[in-house]
Amino acid sequence: MGKTFYFIEMSNFDLTENEFFTSQQLTLDSTKKDADPLTYLKIVDANFYKGYMRLEGLHESIDKTPRRLAGDLEYLTQSIVGGDKPFDCYFNPDNNILIMNTSKHNVIGLQRRLIKNFPKTFVPQQGELDFKYLLNNLSNSRIIGSWFNNIQGKVNAIGLFGERVNLDDIFKYYNDLGKLSAITVEWLLEDVDQPLNIMFTKKFGVVLNSTWDKKNDLDFLIKIQPLLFEPETSIL
Structure with missing residues (x-):
């Protein structure tokens, strides 16, 4: 099974608080409305290897496939997925390279959400491989x-x-x-x-x-x- 890594060159990656963490609304009691999808990057080892820190990443997304919970006759029109699948990331502050060990879906989705929530402190460079x-x-x-x-x-x-x-x-x-x-x-x-x-x-x-x-x-x-x-x- 192949392991997929994505290199991202960062213009700014300010981990002053040791993490990027999107806000999340709480699910209201007695409703079937899920909380907002969650995205984060947080340091788990600041001195992991050869100048790279190791981070844990997570990116939840909305799946609009109808499904129902066990024992519940009512179908949910959408649900949040990905919360059980954290992944490794590596960052070197000397060269500002972030390496993400996850799917293309997570790489694109995480960047979009963190850019939206942290427009000044999370700034990746855009481009394609030559x-x-x-x-x-x-x-x-x-x-x-x-x-x-x-x-x-x-x-x-x-x-x-x-x-x-x-x-x-x-x-x-x-x-x-x-x-x-x-x-x-x-x-x-x-x-x-x-x-x-x-x-x-x-x-x-x-x-x-x-x-x-x-x-x-x-x-x-x-x-x-x-x-x-x-x-x-x-x-x-």
Whole structure:
């Protein structure tokens, strides 16, 4: 099972109170109206590893799927989900990089809600991964998969797979037609028996198919970070 991480470059990330915590209304007694969805980021280890603090994140959202509670005949038109699924985040105040280990849905939703609630103290930079420079720096790597979207044709997305797929003419053809949205790279690493597949996505996402612990994950993410934010520096 892949582990997904998203890199977010922060213009401001002021954790003066050691947390960002959205306000939440209390559920009224004798009603079936849920409290407001909750979002937070809070420090759980200020000196976790190599200059990074570890935070716990949580993002609740509204699910409008009708459902009912056990033993209750009345259906609820919506409910709040995600409150039982906290996730890890890492932040380095020296480079202002926030790394979130969660889904794209949580990454986008958490940012939107914290920007709304903390417009001066939570300020992420907006942008997308520059695949042109990334591919230049991965010229000696095996790229075994790619996805394109926003294609003007009968389909919205195309996936290409195979050894060094980026060298095929079909890759250039679809890259000219649409927009490259993800690539998968195969790397052979020291002390690892099997090749490791890493996917890079346009929202600065990195998917690792590894069984590493949290610190080993962070070690690898620190190593590849220049590929995302300093594309002209080749490190692999």
